[in-house]
Amino acid sequence: MSEMPSSGESRAHRLLKLAALLWARDQGYRAAGLEIRLPNSNYRADVAACRLDRPGPRKREIGLTAVFECKQARPDYLNDSRPEAESLARLAQLNRRRETLERLVGTHYPTLRKGESLFPEFDRADVGAIRHEGYRRVVSEIRVLESAIYGRTKF
Structure with a gap:
């Protein structure tokens, strides 16, 4: 049986979120975080990340954005579908x-x-x-x- 922290989140779910975070970093997404509230929505993404583009000197813009919803088991996925x-x-x-x-x-x-x-x-x-x-x-x-x-x- 997996360990459950006080937040009610399993160890497997935490590891999935960490894997998503590491994948995003490896793909060039430099700004990333866990449990990010999505704009114009009541939902929180397990992981959200974005690339920071530099269109010119001293200019920085948010580039491509990735949102991850981690599911450790098929029933979790079906429950949200x-x-x-x-x-x-x-x-x-x-x-x-x-x-x-x-x-x-x-x-x-x-x-x-x-x-x-x-x-x-x-x-x-x-x-x-x-x-x-x-x-x-x-x-x-x-x-x-x-x-x-x-x-x-x-x-």
Whole structure:
């Protein structure tokens, strides 16, 4: 049985992260770290690394970036993977909900209509212009699901 530190992380998982970190270094990624929060996401990468390019004297830019998600066993991977058919069905449901919310908000707030259509009943509302928490949650979940389905990633 593998040793478990106080963080709940196994020794095997720590070794995988170290291997990813060493691989990144060997590939020329000079800036790297463990448990890095990804921008515009609620996820933390096990390892993230980037190359530091020098386009000119005294100039440094972030170059290629690599993100690693380490899995020590197939069940860990499958646990993070979503079944595609189930995810596609949920995405369709969320898109229907988003369309319904846009239609209803457009009815209740005619000033939010975008003016893209000749007929008001076909015009979409700019729901983002108001603080509609339900709409924001739906759009956020759509973004996460689309990333998981089409990008084949949980990020």
